Each structure stands twice: as structure tokens, then as C-alpha cells.
Amino acid sequence: MSASVHDVVLTARGLGKTYAQPVLGEVSLELRAGEVLALTGENGAGKSTLSKLFSGLETPTAGHMLYRGQAYAPVSRSEAERLGVRMVMQELNLLPTLTVAENLFLDNLPSRFGWISQKRLRQMAVDAMAQVGLEAIDPDTPVGELGIGHQQMVEIARNLIGDCHVLIFDEPTAMLTAREVELLFTQIERLRARGVAIVYISHRLEELQRVAQRIVVLRDGRLVCDEPIQRYSSAELVNLMVGRELGEHIDLGRRSIGGPLLRVDKLSRGEKVREVSFEVRAGEIFGISGLIGAGRTELLRLIYGADRADSGSIALGQPPLPVTIDSPKSAVSAGIALITEDRKGEGLLLSQSISANIALGNLGAVSRAGVLDRGAERELAERQIQAMRIRSAGADQVVGELSGGNQQKVVIGRWLERDCQVLLFDEPTRGIDVGAKFDIYGLLAELARQGKALVVVSSDLRELMLICDRIAVLSAGRLIDTFERDHWTQDQLLAAAFAGYQKRDALLHPAAPRMDA
Amino acid sequence: MKTTPLENQSAAPARRSGTYLGLGTYLGLAGALLAMIVLFSMLSSHFWSYSTFSTLANQIPDLMVLAVGMTFVLIIGGIDLSVGSVLALAASTVSVAILGWGWSIVPAALLGMAVAALAGSVTGVVTVAWRIPSFIVSLGVLEMARGLAYQFTDSRTAYIGDAYAWFSNPIAFGISPAFIIALLVIVIAHLVLTRTIFGRYLIGIGTNEEAVRLAGIDPRPYKVLVFALMGLLAGLAALFQVSRLEAADPNAGSGLELQVIAAVVIGGTSLMGGRGSVISTFFGVLIISVLAAGLAQIGASEPTKRIITGAVIVIAVVLDTYRSRRAARRN
Numbered sequence: 071m072s073a074s075v076h077d078v079v080l081t082a083r084g085l086g087k088t089y090a091q092p093v094l095g096e097v098s099l100e101l102r103a104g105e106v107l108a109l110t111g112e113n114g115a116g117k118s119t120l121s122k123l124f125s126g127l128e129t130p131t132a133g134h135m136l137y138r139g140q141a142y143a144p145v146s147r148s149e150a151e152r153l154g155v156r157m158v159m160q161e162l163n164l165l166p167t168l169t170v171a172e173n174l175f176l177d178n179l180p181s182r183f184g185w186i187s188q189k190r191l192r193q194m195a196v197d198a199m200a201q202v203g204l205e206a207i208d209p210d211t212p213v214g215e216l217g218i219g220h221q222q223m224v225e226i227a228r229n230l231i232g233d234c235h236v237l238i239f240d241e242p243t244a245m246l247t248a249r250e251v252e253l254l255f256t257q258i259e260r261l262r263a264r265g266v267a268i269v270y271i272s273h274r275l276e277e278l279q280r281v282a283q284r285i286v287v288l289r290d291g292r293l294v295c296d297e298p299i300q301r302y303s304s305a306e307l308v309n310l311m312v313g314r315e316l317g318e319h320i321d322l323g324r325r326s327i328g329g330p331l332l333r334v335d336k337l338s339r340g341e342k343v344r345e346v347s348f349e350v351r352a353g354e355i356f357g358i359s360g361l362i363g364a365g366r367t368e369l370l371r372l373i374y375g376a377d378r379a380d381s382g383s384i385a386l387g388q389p390p391l392p393v394t395i396d397s398p399k400s401a402v403s404a405g406i407a408l409i410t411e412d413r414k415g416e417g418l419l420l421s422q423s424i425s426a427n428i429a430l431g432n433l434g435a436v437s438r439a440g441v442l443d444r445g446a447e448r449e450l451a452e453r454q455i456q457a458m459r460i461r462s463a464g465a466d467q468v469v470g471e472l473s474g475g476n477q478q479k480v481v482i483g484r485w486l487e488r489d490c491q492v493l494l495f496d497e498p499t500r501g502i503d504v505g506a507k508f509d510i511y512g513l514l515a516e517l518a519r520q521g522k523a524l525v526v527v528s529s530d531l532r533e534l535m536l537i538c539d540r541i542a543v544l545s546a547g548r549l550i551d552t553f554e555r556d557h558w559t560q561d562q563l564l565a566a567a568f569a570g571y572q573k574r575d576a577l578l579h580p581a582a583p584r585m586d587a
Numbered sequence: 588m589k590t591t592p593l594e595n596q597s598a599a600p601a602r603r604s605g606t607y608l609g610l611g612t613y614l615g616l617a618g619a620l621l622a623m624i625v626l627f628s629m630l631s632s633h634f635w636s637y638s639t640f641s642t643l644a645n646q647i648p649d650l651m652v653l654a655v656g657m658t659f660v661l662i663i664g665g666i667d668l669s670v671g672s673v674l675a676l677a678a679s680t681v682s683v684a685i686l687g688w689g690w691s692i693v694p695a696a697l698l699g700m701a702v703a704a705l706a707g708s709v710t711g712v713v714t715v716a717w718r719i720p721s722f723i724v725s726l727g728v729l730e731m732a733r734g735l736a737y738q739f740t741d742s743r744t745a746y747i748g749d750a751y752a753w754f755s756n757p758i759a760f761g762i763s764p765a766f767i768i769a770l771l772v773i774v775i776a777h778l779v780l781t782r783t784i785f786g787r788y789l790i791g792i793g794t795n796e797e798a799v800r801l802a803g804i805d806p807r808p809y810k811v812l813v814f815a816l817m818g819l820l821a822g823l824a825a826l827f828q829v830s831r832l833e834a835a836d837p838n839a840g841s842g843l844e845l846q847v848i849a850a851v852v853i854g855g856t857s858l859m860g861g862r863g864s865v866i867s868t869f870f871g872v873l874i875i876s877v878l879a880a881g882l883a884q885i886g887a888s889e890p891t892k893r894i895i896t897g898a899v900i901v902i903a904v905v906l907d908t909y910r911s912r913r914a915a916r917r918n
Contacts, residue, residue, distance in 0.1 A: 376801060402803025416801050419794040421861060430791060431802040433784040440783050484802065 077103045079138060079235050079267040080124065080155070086132030087119050094119045094291045095132070101236055101267040106258060108282035108299060109271045110311055115288040117271050121238045124269070125157040126150030138235065154233035160240050162225050166214030171195030173213050174228050202227045202257050219250025226257060237261060238269040243277060244362060255281055275307050287311060308560065322515035322537065328352035331523040332406075332492045333390040334373060337382030342368040344547040345382070350492070350523040352388065355514060357538030358527045360567050365547040366527040367411055370494045373525075374408040375401040386492065402431065407485040409478075411496035411527075417481045420470035424462055425451030427469050427480050432487045454483035459509060475506025482513065493517060495526045499533060511537050531563060545570025611910070612855050616870035619903075620877065627881035634884045641761025645831065647876045648769035649674075649824040651869065653847045654854075655776045656817035658868045661851055662780075663813050664793045664860025665721035667710060670821045670847055671840030672732035677703040677825035679736040682745035682835035692750045700822035706732050707818020711811035721814070729844075736837040744836045751830035765827045772820070777865040789813065793860030849896075850875045853903040874899075 080101040087094040094116040101107060109117050122128040123135075126144030135142040137153060144150035147157075164173050171191050172179070180190040195209035202223050213221055222242060229237060239258075243251050258281055262268055270282055278285065279299060287295040287310045295310050302310065332350040337343060343365045350356040360366050371377045373384060375395040386393045386404055395401045398408070410416040419427055428451045429436055436446040451465035458479040462472060469480055478498065485493060495514070499507045514537060518524055528534050534541050535558070542552045543566035550566040628635040653670055660667045677699040684695035710728045714721040755763045780786035791799040792806045799806050829835055854871030856863030878899060882892045 374801075397805060398801050398803050399805045408801060410801060415795075416797050419791055419798055419861075421794055422790065426787065426790075430787075430799070431804070433787060437784050440785060442782050442784060442787065444782075 079103050080142070081136040082123075082133065083135070084133035085120070085123060085130050085135065087116075087123060087128060088131045092291060094123075094288075097133070097288070097291075097293045099286055099293065099296055101269065103235070103265045103267050104262055105284060106262055106268045106270055106282045108278040108285045109269050109288070110273060110278060110285065110307075111288035116291040117288055118240065119291075120288065121157060121240060121269060121271060124150070124236065125155055125238060127157075151229075151232075154235040155238075156229040156234050156236065157238040157240065158222070158225050158229060158242060160242075160244060162221055164213045164221055164225060167212060169210050169212055170199070170207060170216070170224055171209035173224060174198050174209075174231065198227045198231055199224075201230050203260065217247075217250065219246050219253055222246065222250070222254065223257065230261075234266060236267045236269070238271070240271045241273075242270070243272065243274065251277070273311070275304050278307075279304070285310075305561065308564070322511065323519065325353050325515065325519040327354045327539065328521060329388055330390055331386070331388055332373075332525070333385040335383045335385070337369065337372050337384070338380045339368060339372055339377060340380065342547050343372060343379075346544070346547075346549045347382075348542055348549060348552065349390075350525055352491075352521045352523055353518050354539045355518050355524045355526060355537055357534035357541040358525060358544060359531060359534055359541050359563055360544035361571075362529065364544040364567065364570070366544055367496055368547075369544065370408060370496050370525065370527060373401070374398055374406055374494060376408065402488070402490075405489070405491040406494065407488065407490040407492070408494045409481050409485065409496060409498060411500065413474075413477055413481050418469050418477060421468060423451075423466045424455065424460070424469055424472075424480055425465040428454050428484050428487065431484050435487065450487060454480075454486065457486070458483050458513070473506075475502040475509070478502055478506070478510065482510075486517075490522065492523045492525070495524065497528055498526060499528070499530070507533075531560060535560070535563075543567050543569075612864075612867055612907075613870070615906075615910075616854065616867060616874070620870060620874055623874065623877050623881060627877070627884060631881070631884040634881060637761065639880060639884065641757060643876055643880055644761050644766050645755060645757070645763060647872060648763070648765040648827045649843075650847065650850060650872050650876065651769040652772050652820045652827075653824050653843070654850045654868045654872050655772055655865055656820035657847045657851045658854075658856050658863050658865055659776070659780070659789060659813045660721070660817050661848075661856050661858060662789050662793045662860060662863040663810055664796070665714065665810070665813070666848070666858070667707070667721060667725045667814060667817050668844045669706065669710060669725040669729040669732055670817065670824075671843035672729045672736065673703050673706045673818055673821040674825045674828065674840035674843065675736040675835075675837055676706060676732040676739075677822040678829050678835035678839055679739035679745070679837055681825070681829055682747055683739045685747055685750070686745055696751075696826055699825055700819055703822030703825065704815050704819040707821070708811060708815040710818070711814030714814065715807045715810050733837075733841075740835060740837045742837060744834050744838075746834045747829060749833050751826065752833060754830035755827065765830065768823070769827075772823070773865055773869050780863075780865055785809065785812075790861060793857075793862070795861075846875065849900045853900060855907050871903075874903075 078100045082100075083098050085094065085097040086092065097116075097120060109120065111117055119128065123130050126147045126149050129143070129145060137155065142153070144153065144155070150156070165176070168176070171194070174195050175191060180187045180194065192209055196205065199205060199207055199209065204220070204223050204227070207216070207220060213224060216224070242254060246254065258268060258270070270278065272278055282299050285295065285297060285299040285302070285307070286293060328351055330349045331352040334349070335347050336345045337347070338345050346369055348356070358366050358369065368377065372379045373395070375397045378396065383392055384395055385391055386406070393404045395404060395406070401408070414420060419430065425447050429447045432450065433442065436443050436450055448465050454460065455462060455465060460472070460476050460479045460483070462476060469477060472480065498510055498514070502510070514524055514526065526534065526538065539555050540552055541558060541563060543550045543563055545567050548570050550569045553563065624635075633639070653674075657667065657670065680702045681695045681699040684690040684698050685692065690698070706728055710721060710725045713719060713724045754765050757763050780789065788799065788804060788806070788809050791804075792809060796806050825839075828839060850871040851863075851868050852858060852871070853874055854864065854867035854869070856868060875896070878896060879892065882895060887895070
């Protein structure tokens with residue numbers, strides 16, 4: 071490595087990216103050799119977009135970059151990699167059936183007349199793995215047999231082959247165990263000492279504080295902080311990420327909360343969901359918070375019958391009576407709706423029209439003896455387009471062409487046509503712009519006002535604190551605690567989210583842990 | 588006040604739902620068909636004649652009904668390779684019922700169709716229950732059905748006589764009852780696909796089965812039904828063939844599945860599921876059949892016929908893919 075520590079390796083000036091809407095604007099920053107930069111911010115703040123601009127996966131629509139003193143405008147990932155800017159993606163790009171060595175050198179296998187030179191390949195692989203301190207792994211092991219942590223090391227080793235001056239990690243610890251995280255941090259420290267400029271994207275504050283020297287916070291596509299990380303306490307960092315002061319309110323109108331409408335009793339499935347019990351009342355918005363992987367989505371899927379529960383029961387109605395839910399079909403006929411997190415993969419027929427999508431769950435209502443009444447179907451779609459303010463070219467427009475917010479409204483609109491008492495929302499505002507978010511909050515409040523019971527899962531704590539009457543916190547599959555409006559603080563909610571991953575005694579006293587400043 | 592309805596101008600709705608492939612597709616298919624007819628008429632003085640037409644009308648009902656069933660199967664993202672064997676199985680069943688048990692023709696015909704529908708249901712149930720690709724399940728059923736057909740007929744062609752011949756004999760203008768039935772099947776299937784809840788579910792399942800399931804609809808019975816329907820239509824095709832040949836041949840329909848799939852795909856139905864049209868499939872059947880008849884007329888040898896037919900299939904699919912990609916880019 072020629073660069074000495076703290077030389078600027080990569081400079082961004084006024085970088086911006088606009089798709090349909092601006093997602094990143096006027097970002098200027100410097101990456102320095104031998105420094106770990108923590109890049110953080112809420113979901114949708116623009117972290118991924120920024121790292122994609124660095125690594126050539128996207129091209130900026132404004133601003134420019136300098137890399138080692140030269141203009142830098144990569145048009146592809148391979149161009150960026152050739153120059154030495156590399157990225158370890160959240161999803162590993164490894165072929166599980168090939169060996170470690172084959173994966174490492176897939177694009178450049180040593181060969182003679184097309185026959186792979188096994189000996190040379192082996193030696194090259196051993197050298198590459200030594201760079202990440204994993205000489206112990208046999209390069210002939212199929213990658214699929216390694217744990218996720220070691221797979222990630224293979225991915226990192228692959229990125230270190232050839233020149234590497236900038237290495238970007240996108241949420242690298244999402245799937246790792248504590249020991250694997252340690253392994254990763256050791257390697258990051260080694261790379262840093264070698265003079266690599268590292269960008270570390272994560273929400274996990276304690277990790278950022280451990281591994282990074284400088285912190286950059288993005289909020290709504292803008293850079294709001296670029297400072298040495300030790301200047302901030304955990305609480306200050308949370309505030310920086312979340313931005314707006316707590317206690318912010320939106321007026322969602324008044325509503326009255328009635329008796330219990332949904333009762334979940336000791337619902338369990340494997341390690342993911344463990345004996346979760348709660349009650350939701352008519353007219354209530356019940357939030358479920360927790361870290362990624364805490365079992366939130368899995369819990370909703372169990373209630374909806376999309377997955378089978380190992381044990382536990384569900385009761386529904388006023389008063390709640392036991393119901394058997396073994397499939398989405400039985401959930402829907404019992405009056406439960408699920409708006410999934412992955413609306414493209416699980417919610418919508420992307421290549422079909424708005425009207426076909428809205429009518430999908432309600433074809434009985436727009437048909438006679440199995441024959442569709444297209445006029446009625448259209449009417450239904452147009453009614454929802456109006457009511458939900460779906461911006462479109464008309465009921466015949468293909469859903470895949472709509473923006474995220476409007477797609478979400480189509481999914482919700484489908485359920486509004488059916489009279490569901492209980493609506494389960496999984497990340498209802500993910501990937502949606504701010505304006506549409508507030509439309510959806512208003513809609514949730516309106517549904518609650520009609521006496522429905524709403525369960526809302528969200529990774530955005532601020533969102534839950536804004537709209538919910540109560541918030542339950544899941545951690546490692548368990549429901550740690552339930553907080554009432556006006557009786558919660560962000561610190562308490564965060565502490566509960568971590569509680570399940572700490573020692574057993576912390577579990578028994580969920581109120582005890584504090585966020586140390 | 589004079590205001591231009593700006594909203595209407597911007598709202599050029601791209602109607603591309605799964606059952607409608609666009610006027611362009613229909614015009615393209617009709618144009619290709621017309622071009623082939625003109626070409627063969629120029630190459631052979633006998634092509635443009637009543638006898639060509641009546642031969643075609645006599646032969647295509649089998650392919651028409653099979654292709655309709657296959658259109659449904661492809662729309663849900665499946666494939667059924669067993670149709671040729673199931674056809675032979677149904678024909679053999681009919682022969683056993685008539686020759687072996689002395690049944691009369693109507694119950695024998697019904698039994699044949701029931702057996703075919705059962706074979707289709709087996710493919711459907713196994714595919715759905717164990718979530719196995721229908722490709723491999725139907726490959727197994729292909730072998731089993733063919734084996735049963737040999738067993739029923741002792742591996743010999745069973746002569747049934749002209750009991751069913753009226754089915755294939757022209758009643759007017761070279762058109763037989765079989766052809767009329769096949770046309771009816773096409774019209775009904777088109778209406779089912781475009782106008783009924785069942786049809787809409789099939790498109791939905793082919794587009795995104797998980798989304799359909801999470802919308803509170805159990806996709807499994809519909810999928811089984813599609814394979815059962817495919818079997819039933821193979822049974823109907825078997826009756827057409829028995830009436831034409833006046834015999835049940837246990838070797839009948841071997842390799843037919845490829846011809847059927849080719850016709851459906853030429854029509855523009857997607858092998859990935861979610862997109863297809865029965866009307867387009869009808870055009871695909873006509874194109875394949877006119878091509879075969881025309882090549883025979885101009886005296887092409889069997890190898891030449893196969894080479895040209897194969898090339899046409901590939902070109903048709905390449906053109907369709909090119910067209911739909913371009914349409915996708917425009918949006």
C-alpha cells in the first residue's frame with residue numbers, strides 16, 4: 071500500500087442521485103486511508119444509494135468524485151473494482167456448490183489449455199485466505215458448508231484480491247453470531263492498519279462505536295453530520311440518526327378504544343417466535359418493535375396462517391372467541407388481513423393492472439356465478455383510486471409502473487374492500503416517500519376510528535411512537551414488554567429490543583438495562 | 588370554457604393484463620399466417636384448394652383442444668409433457684371398453700375421457716402436494732400412461748370400426764363435428780380465461796403464486812383443476828383421433844406434446860407463466876398446421892419439414908421476446 075494513513079483516497083463533491091424523486095442530494099465527504107467511516111441513518115436515508123455510487127452500481131445525477139487525485143466516474147461495478155473500490159454486499163455473491171478456492175478466483179481461474187491448474191489455484195487461495203487470517207480453512211471446502219461468518223470472510227478475501235483501496239461493508243453483521251462478529255472486527259482492524267479506507271454501513275450503534283473513527287449521518291438524502299465518532303454518546307447518536315426531536319406529534323384525530331378484539335396466546339414457532347401473547351383492542355393501533363430478525367414478520371405470518379404455528383392459539387371477535395387459522399384463506403374468512411413487508415414479492419401481481427390487483431381478494435363481489443363483471447371491477451378499482459388518492463393513469467395501468475407509495479395503497483385498497491376486523495401491517499411505509507407516509511398514517515388512524523384492530527410492525531421507531539397507542543417490543547423471538555403511549559421513552563424501547571440478546575438475568579428484569587451514555 | 592382534457596391525454600392506459608397480449612400480437616400472428624398461405628399458394632398450384640382446406644380442418648381438432656389445455660397449464664407456470672401418452676391411454680381405454688367389454692360407444696367415450704382426466708389429476712395432485720415441478724411429474728406420468736396403453740391393447744393397434752366415424756366426417760364445407768367442437772372449446776376457454784374468477788386466478792397464480800396465497804386464496808385446487816382439464820382435453824383429442832383412424836393405436840400421440848407446446852408458445856403464451864391467450868394459441872395451431880400441410884404440398888422431404896418447422900418455432904419465440912422486451916422498455 072503506497073497510501074500513508076489519513077491520506078484522502080476518495081472525495082465526493084455535491085453528489086446527488088435522483089430517480090423519480092431525489093434520494094440523495096449535495097453529499098460531500100472524504101474517505102481517508104486507514105480510517106473506518108461509519109455511515110448511518112434511517113432506512114431510506116440514502117446510505118445504500120451513496121455506497122452504490124462509490125462502487126459503480128449506480129451513476130450520480132449530480133456532483134462528481136475524485137479517486138486518488140483523478141476524476142472518478144465508474145459506470146460499472148467491475149470498473150470500480152478494477153480501480154480498487156470494492157463493496158461487500160448484504161447478500162453474499164458466492165456459489166455454495168463451488169469450493170472456497172473456485173469462488174475466490176471464479177473470474178480468473180488459473181488454467182492451462184482450459185484445464186484448471188488445481189495446484190496453483192490452491193496456493194493462490196491459501197494466500198488470499200491468509201490475508202483475512204483464515205489459513206485454517208481448507209480451500210477445497212465447498213462454500214455452502216461454511217458458516218455465514220466464514221462465508222463473509224471468503225467474500226471479503228475475494229474483494230482483497232488485486233488492488234483494494236476502498237472497501238465498503240453494507241450491514242455486514244446482520245446475519246452473524248457474536249463470535250463471527252469478533253472475527254469480522256479483527257479483520258477490519260487489520261485492513262485499516264494496512265491503509266484501506268473502509269466504509270461501514272450499519273444501524274447498530276455499539277458496533278459503530280467500536281469499529282469506526284468517524285461518523286457520517288444521512289437523513290432524507292442529506293448529509294447532516296460528519297464528525298469524529300468519540301464526540302458523541304449513544305443517546306446523542308440516536309438523536310442524530312432519528313433527527314427530529316422526540317415528542318413530535320401529528321394530529322391523527324380522536325378515536326375511542328373499545329374492548330379486546332384479537333387475543334394471541336403463547337404463539338410459538340421454532341426459535342423465531344417464542345410464546346408470544348398479547349391483546350389488541352377495537353380501535354387500537356398496536357405497534358410491534360424490535361431489531362431485524364427479532365421475529366416480527368414471523369409473528370404476523372403466524373397470526374395470518376401463512377406459516378403454521380407449533381403451538382399457541384388465537385381468539386377473535388368481541389369478546390374474542392377461539393378461531394382455527396391454518397391458512398391465509400381461513401385467516402381472511404375470519405376477518406384478518408395481512409399487508410406484507412415485501413409488497414413486490416408477496417403482495418402484488420406486478421405485471422397486472424391496478425383493477426386486477428385490487429379485485430384479487432374480492433372477485434366474489436364483482437362477479438356473478440363465477441363470471442366477472444368488468445364494469446363492477448373497474449368501478450371498485452376507481453373507487454379505491456379515489457378514496458386512497460392513488461396517483462395513476464387509470465385503473466388499467468400496470469401496478470409495476472407505480473411508485474412504491476402508490477403500490478402500497480393498491481395493496482391496502484384490496485383489503486379495504488373486504489370488511490376485515492383485524493389488519494396486520496408489516497413495514498407499511500418501507501421504501502415510501504415522506505408525503506405518502508403521512509397519507510398512510512392518516513389511513514391507519516381512519517381504520518382504527520372505524521373500530522378495527524391494527525397491528526403495525528415497523529423498524530422505524532419514530533413512526534411507531536407517532537401513531538401507536540401501545541408498542542410491544544420483541545427481542546430474539548420473545549415479547550419483552552409492552553409500553554403505553556405517554557409512558558414510553560425511546561431509550562426504554564431500544565433497551566427492550568436488545569434485552570433478548572443479553573444474558574438471561576437481563577431477560578428477567580426487562581426494565582433494568584439502560585443505554586449507557 | 589375551452590379546456591383540453593389534459594388528464595385524458597396523459598392517461599394513455601397501457602392495458603397489458605395477462606389475458607390480453609395486445610392487438611399487435613394478433614395482427615402479427617394473422618400476418619404471419621397470411622404470408623405463409625400466400626407463399627405456399629405461389630409455390631404450389633394445389634395448395635390453395637378445397638382439398639387442402641378440408642384436410643387441415645379434418646386434422647387440426649386434436650391439436651386445437653390439446654393446445655387450449657396447454658395454454659392454461661403454461662399460464663399457471665406449469666408444463667405437461669404427458670399429453671401424447673394420455674391421449675393414447677384414453678384411446679386404448681375406449682378400445683378395451685368396446686372390444687373387450689362390449690360397451691356401447693357413449694359410455695366407452697365417457698370412460699376414456701374420465702381416465703384421461705384422472706391421469707391429468709395425478710400430475711396435478713403430485714405437483715401440488717409435494718411441490719415438485721410439473722415438468723418431472725408429467726414426465727413420469729408420460730411413461731406410465733404409455734405403458735398402460737400398451738398393456739390395454741397388448742401393444743397392437745385395436746380396430747374399432749366406424750362407430751365414431753361420424754365425428755370426423757364433414758357435414759358441410761369440409762367441416763366435421765369434431766372441428767366445430769374444437770372451435771367451441773376455444774371460444775369457451777377464451778371466455779373462461781378472460782371473464783371468470785377461475786381465469787383470473789390462473790393468471791394470478793402464474794404471475795405471483797405467493798401473492799395470491801397471501802390474498803387469502805388457496806391456489807392448490809385451481810392448479811390441480813388445470814391439470815385435470817388438460818387430461819380431459821387429451822381424452823377429447825383421443826376421441827377425435829379414434830374417429831378418424833377408426834382404431835386405437837397405443838403408439839398414438841408420441842412426441843405430440845412438443846408440437847402442442849410449440850403451437851402455444853408461437854401464439855405468445857409465456858413459458859414463465861402469467862401471460863397467455865387462447866386466441867393467440869389458435870393462431871399458433873394454425874401456423875404449425877399450415878406449415879406442415881404446405882411443406883407436404885410442395886413435396887418437402889420429412890427431414891426438411893422438421894428442420895424448417897424447428898426453425899420457425901425458434902424464430903417465432905425470438906420475435907415475441909424481442910417485441911415484449913421492447914414494449915417493457917417503452918414504459
